[in-house]
Amino acid sequence: MSQVQRHPLAAQTAEVLLRRIRAGEWALGHKLPGETTLAAQLGVGRSTLREAIRELAGKGVLESRQGAGVFVTALDVVEDWDTVLRRADIITVIEARIAIEAEAAALAARRRTPADLRALWRALTARAEAGTSIEALVDADTAFHRTVIAAAHNDILTQMFDAFVPRIRHAMVDMLRIRPMADERADHHAHEVLVDAIRSRDPEAAATASRVHLNALRSAFEN
Known part of the structure; x- marks a missing residue:
């Protein structure tokens, strides 16, 4: 003992x-x-x-x-998000985003309001008009994904996404500098598909669209 x-x-x-x-x-x-x-x-x-x-x-x-x-009440001490994310590699963070955002997209398809839909279209347009600045594109893309999360109307999911943003932003900027997006139109279309699924109140299609897009992002970091 x-x-x-x-x-x-x-x-x-x-x-x-x-x-x-x-x-x-x-x-x-x-x-x-x-x-x-x-x-x-x-x-x-x-x-x-x-x-x-x-x-x-x-x-x-x-x-x-x-x-x-x-x-x-717990089997170990839980570290705060900042500590966990600082130690996590980018692939691990993207995998966590897939788990969170696919479910959030499904919830958004069920719960979105007309105001949410307007916010999604604005965020999608802003993403398309971000220009050639890599930083501006990454920030517009992040804002779009946060709008999807917000449409799920779950404060915990929103806070979890916000914790990921600083960790993912620098890596995204660095990756796009080294390896520019192969097909910007196809990438933007993937986001349009997600918005359309949320507009159509199709949770399964929304979750699939989110998962497919983020899996492509993960593959870009792995290759």
């Missing part, structure tokens, strides 16, 4: 608890042993244990419920 041997005790205790949770000793939703028992197992005082539990509660791993005990 893991025991704490070094200071600072509270941080070390939190780390031991986290290791035991990662190892599967306590499942998600499981109640930890009582404070006295757990403190004895770890070889620390109850005040140190309470401080360690507060630390893990602040990271979303544990939750203290008044009169009920301490429960496991």
